[in-house]
Amino acid sequence: MLQLNHKKLNVWKEGINLVKLIYKTTESFPRNEIFGLSNQLRRASVSVASNIAEGASRRTKAERIRFYEISRSSVVEIDTQLEIANELKLINEDQLKELDNKISHIFSMLSNLIKNCI
Secondary structure: OOOOHHHHOHHHHHHHHHHHHHHHHHOOOOHHHOOOHHHHHHHHHHHHHHHHHHHHOOOOHHHHHHHHHHHHHHHHHHHHHHHHHHHOOOOOHHHHHHHHHHHHHHHHHHHHHHHOOO
16 A cells, blocks of 8 residues: 555544444444445445545645545534434434544644644
């Protein structure tokens, strides 16, 4: 695998951890959700880490910010999907709390990265 700078970013590492947590959580979803909410959560979580990586590879500050903002928007998408999963009783309160803490932390890290864009 390539040894690129985005892999040194703590927010990217947290994004990868989020993907693993989302995959673990959605494994327990009913089979009929495999192409529904489960798929949406998984795709959005992958988008968080992927857009951080893509943003870090861009040359201009404006381009980097654009991809970091897309990543942050994916975090917001996950937040909404978790609310839906909670309402549908697909996740329990402990899972929701753990995921909420994770996405809140990533959202904050992305906001700081955007503010202090490198």
